[in-house]
Each structure stands twice: as C-alpha cells, then as structure tokens.
Amino acid sequence: MDFARSKKLLFCFLALFLLLAGIIYAVAYPQFRYQTVTTEALSPAYALGELVDGTEILQRTVIPADKVERVYLIAGTYDRENAGTMLLDFRELNGENLVRNSFEINRFDNGQYTAIELSEPLVGQKGKTLFLAVSAQGCQPGASLTLYSGNGILTGRLDVIREVAAEERCLVNGETGQGMLCVRIEGVNEIGFYRVYWFIVAGVFLLTVLLGMHWWSQARQGKMNPLVVVCTLLTKYDFLLRQLVSRDFKAKYKRSILGMLWSFLNPLLTMAVQYIVFSTLFKSDIRNYPVYLLTGIVFFNFFSEAVSMGMTSILGNASLIKKVYVPKYIYPVSRVASSTINFFLAFIPLTLVIILTGTGLHASFFLILFDVLCFLGFITGLSLLLTTSMTFFQDTQFLWNVISMIWMYLTPIFYPESIIPQNMLGIYRMNPLYLYITFARTSIIGGVSPEPMMYLKCIVSAGITLLLGTAVFRKYQDRFILYL
Amino acid sequence: MNTTIDTQMGAASDCPAAAQGDDRDRIIQISNVSMRFRMANDRVRSIKEYFVKRLRREIEYREFEALHQVSFDVRRGEVVGLIGRNGAGKSTILKIISGILKPTEGSVLVRGNVAPMLELGSGFDMDMTGRENVYINGAILGYTEKFINEKYEEIVEFSEIGPFMDVPLRNYSSGMIARLAFSIATVVKPEILIVDEVLSVGDAEFQQKSFARMMELMSGGTTVLFVSHTLPQIRQMCSRVVWLHQGKVQMFGPAKEVCDAYETL
Structure with missing residues (x-):
C-alpha cells in the first residue's frame, strides 16, 4: 500500500465530505427547518x-x-x-x-x-x-x-x-x-432537524476519522480492511482502472459513426418518443413533463446499463482472470465507472432541456451530487451481488431482464406517482429507484430540497446494498475461477 | 511495479517476524500445498437444474486432486525448472504462485513482485489499435503509466511492428500479435518471472531474439520459474528442477540429476 498517496486521498475524502455537508446545509436549510403539509x-x-x-x-x-x-x-x-x-x-x-x-x-x-x-x-x-x-x-x-x-x-x-x-x-x-x-x-x-444537523455531521465525521485511524493502524500491520482495498484501488490500480474504463467506453462506440454523440442523443430520443406517446395521458397531472420524463429516463438508463454491464463483468473478463492476478472487484467497479461517465454525459442534454423549458437552474440542483453518490453506492452493491450470482448461474442474466422490466414499471419514470392507489403507496415508495429519482426531481423541478427523511432513506438503501454486495462478493470471489 | 499478491500471502511478507535470517533469501516458499477440485458429474449452470438435481440427489461430487502435498522453495536469483507429463500439475502450481488460484491446503509465501507469463497477450482487445493494447496490456501486467510511456519505443522496436501500431489488432497476423505480447511482457525486470512455454513465439529469428531476452533477464538477477517440455532448454537454463508426477513432487534437486532421472523413465 502506498501510504503517502493514501494519506492524501483520506484528507481529500474528509474535505469532500465537509464540503458536501456545507452545500447541503446551505441549499436545504428551509426544508430542514420547515416541513410543508397539505x-x-x-x-x-x-x-x-x-x-x-x-x-x-x-x-x-x-x-x-x-x-x-x-x-x-x-x-x-x-x-x-x-x-x-x-x-x-x-x-x-x-x-x-x-x-x-x-x-x-x-x-x-x-x-x-x-x-x-x-x-x-x-x-x-x-x-x-x-x-x-x-x-x-x-x-x-x-x-x-x-x-x-x-x-x-x-x-x-x-x-x-x-x-x-x-x-x-x-x-x-x-x-x-x-x-x-x-x-x-x-x-x-x-421541524427541529436544522438544529441537530451539524451535530450529526460532526458525529459522522468523528466516527469516520476514528474508523480511518483504526484501519490505518491495521493496514500498517498488513491486515486487510476496506480502507486498504479502496486505497490500493486508487493508488496502485488507478492506471489499470482508467485503462479498463476507457476500453469499455471506446469499445462501446468503436464502430459507430456518431460515436459519443449517442450518449446525448439516446436519452433525448427516448424522451421525445415517450413524450409523444404519454403526454396526452399524463401531462396535465405533471408539472414540467419533459424535464420530469428526461430525469427519470437518464436515471433509469444509468441504472439498467450499469447493472447489466457490471453483472457480466466477471464472465466477460474470464480470459484475464484466468491468467493474471488482479483483485477481482476491479472488473465490476470499472464497468460501473464507465457507465457513470455516460451518465454524466447525459446531464448535458438534461441541463439543456431544463434551460429550454424555462424550468431554471435552482441552487438545489447541487443536491443531485448527494443523490448520485448514494445511487452509485446502490448500483455498485447490486452489480457485485449480481455478478457473483451470474458467475455461478448464468440464468441470472435472463432473470434480470425480466426483473429490470418489472422494476421499470414499478418506478415513476413516465407516469405520475398519483396513479398509484393510495393503499399501495407505502410499499411503492420503498423502491430505492423511486427514492433516487424522486430526490432528483424534487431538487431539479421543485427547486427545493427533499425532506430530511429522504436523505436518510437514500443513504440507508445505498449502504445496505453496498455492504451486502461486498460481503457476498468477498465470500465467493475465490471460487469464481473454478466456474469460468 | 508488477502484480503482487495482496491477499494474506503478500501481507505476510510485510510482517517483520517472517523476515528473519535465512528465510529472507527464499523468495518463494511452498509448503504442503494441496489443490483439490470438486468435479460435479456435470457442472450445474442453472438454478433450476441445481434444485432438480439436488432433489433427485443426482449431484455427486468427485474429488480430483491436482496437487498433493507439494513442497519446494526457490531462492532469490535462481532459475528453477518445472517438468512433468501433461496433467502433472505444473500449470496449477504456477497459477497458485501467481495468486490466480488459492490452494485448498498448505501455504504459499511469495516475497516479491510476480510477472506472470502464463499466456501471452492477456487482455488484448482485437478492436483496439496496437498502441492502445500496449497500454491496456501493460496496465494488466501492473506497469505504471509513466513506465509504459518511457518504454513504449523500446516495446515497438523489439516487436518489429512499428508501422502497424495504429492499426486495429484484428488486422494483425497471429505472429505479430505474439511478438507484441512478448515485447510487452519482457520489457520489465520483475523480481519473479513465471514462464509457461512461451518461448516458441514468432519465426526462427524472433525466437532467437526472445531467447536472448530471456537469458538477459535471468542473468540480471530475476528469479525465474520455468515450464518446458524441451529438456535441453531446461538443462541449459535451470539450476534446479522440480519434477512433478500426478500432482506430487517426484524429485527436486540439481537440474542435471533430475533431468537424467526423467529421461531414463
């Protein structure tokens, strides 16, 4: 482990954490203090x-x-x-x-x-x-x-x-x-949340520092822990990771004429089609339907692309895994990372549509950062889980096609949430995708921060998925090679 | 610079207690390594099949022991040969040393960077140009970006395919691909080099050139583990030889003795 660079990374991480906490507080203060009820x-x-x-x-x-x-x-x-x-x-x-x-x-x-x-x-x-x-x-x-x-x-x-x-x-x-x-x-x-906000931030910060110090001393003795894994990934394997990401990215558009332009065009065209098809049905119920639609499409496309790419990462890199030792989590992580680049590119047409429809860019747009970080954790966790399952049972792939379709219909991408029967709403809202997409829409279209509970739900669903995915992946990774 | 094994093996090498005295000199220590594979009658590849077979109690596992209680060690700077019939477990032990496989039993200690050359051209992408492949293959072998930038010219020169570096690999001949792969893999001076029958690359002239490159690496203090079926090559290059037979160490000693015994068999 490269200790000097790891130290720098740790400080960067802590600084980013504080910056994000500051941005959230500055933008979300009214919603942390008052809750609107109707x-x-x-x-x-x-x-x-x-x-x-x-x-x-x-x-x-x-x-x-x-x-x-x-x-x-x-x-x-x-x-x-x-x-x-x-x-x-x-x-x-x-x-x-x-x-x-x-x-x-x-x-x-x-x-x-x-x-x-x-x-x-x-x-x-x-x-x-x-x-x-x-x-x-x-x-x-x-x-x-x-x-x-x-x-x-x-x-x-x-x-x-x-x-x-x-x-x-x-x-x-x-x-x-x-x-x-x-x-x-x-x-x-x-609501009193704004009063306890900084105490929570300070508590999490302190816990992170303590845990970081504990892991640091463990790493010095040569023990494995999440800190070592992340630091080796970012210091020792950063070049490999970048190469794998650029390979995935180049391979995707290698033989197409428009190339990277498809990253912009794809969500825009999907939006155009769905707008024409669904606008008469739902338009009157939804404020700013084009942006509503495009936000849903961009988020769901990212989810479905990243998870299906991540799922095949171990099988797809079988020839490598059989010949060279590289920590295996690199493969799903690199696939998710290359989808993330696509996702960020899709924000360009999204911003364009926001401006063209006169929605206006609110300060709350920056809250997306928090949403995206949680979303990334959720997707990475799910990819790790599914790629493990995929390696042992290739049926996972076909099962996933069906599940992701059901999941799409269970998420308000092109329809308004209000068509869901009242008594089902409780269950309906437990869908993590619903959380991430609604969070984004509230901050983009609504121009305000979501309520504090949403933040908690986003973090918890991302954390649980990531922990579960990592645990399962770690447990079975040594046996992957026997099935390739 | 190269792929180290950062599981408990690599970690143990950082442990001060293990680095005492004479042990420091043993760059690879393999003690009582066994590798067993569970072979189901028919490998189950779907969930439905799994449950159906489980219910019918049709899943029977046959244990196959690829390695049984293998122990040997390699000293720093030594060239050790591995010989044995097909299926004797040579490739398995190399995969265990390079960290790709985990042994069922026993322990492996590796004190240094391992450059595996189990098969050339790992991770070559046929749709990418030669140049792009140098970078991605180098990254897989654990080189840094700076290192590849510095050595890029050397790699191109050695492989003799300069004009084709910006052509997609799918337009290369197989000999060109192998030459490029060999050049990338040997541009570095690793502490431990694992070579699995890769010297028969390209035409006669290139074979000679690659042989010279290998000799150069070995004389430069690199520890080499070397698998070959060509006994004269083994005699010429190795100081000691491990003879594996049906997963067990049949003989381990000076190259001449072991090769003589192997030949009389």
Missing part, C-alpha cells in the same frame, strides 16, 4: 351555486399545520368576467372568528385548483377542528363564480370515493350540502 384534494362533483352577497359556505376542517399560509380553491367562473371580493375566514366551532382574508374573485382559473396566499396566516391552531367560512362582498348574481364540493379524493386517474359523514359535509347558508367543499389547506410545520 390536506388531500377532492375532485369537484357538485356545484354549490353562485357565490353572491349573503351566501355563506361553511366547512369543518382539521388544521394540518402550525402556520397555514396557503389555501387552494377550485371555482367555476362560467368563463366570464366576474367582479367582487371573496372573504375567507377561519372560525372556531362556537363562531368566534380567528383570521379573515379577502381577495378579488377575478383571479380564479376556471375549474382548476387556484392557490390563494394568505396575507393573514393562521398560526398555532394545528390539529384543531375549525370552520372554514367563505362569503362574498360586492358579488352580484350574473357576475360571480361558484365553488364545488365533492367526495372523491383526487388520485390522478382513478378517484377514491369515500363516505362523508353528515357533520363533515359543507353547509351552504345553513343547509347541509352534498360532499365536502373542494379545498386544500397548505401550511408549514417547524
């Missing part, structure tokens, strides 16, 4: 009649957040110019008014949920049941809008109809109406 949206079924002076609509509702900042209402405008003011009150059940907001009614889009920012937010009522009261001022019949009620929860294409108890229904001028008023209440809760 109530479920109902699909409109019944018109409640024109909202004119004297009309009052009451809806019982449970306040979801510490600070209610926004209300979404759906209104029918009859496609005409309406004038007047809508009054939105939050009221105690005994009739005491807490907060009143008023705004012009001409701001509503016909038949769509429209956001209303509350200039007077409702604070400190989380979990309480209040009345939301809607009334009008200066709204004349023939020049006003109607609100809707409904009893189906909006889940994209299939609504879940739910039974609405009598006291939950909306009251129009004191009479019980059908269903509940179509309203979504959005607010923020303060």
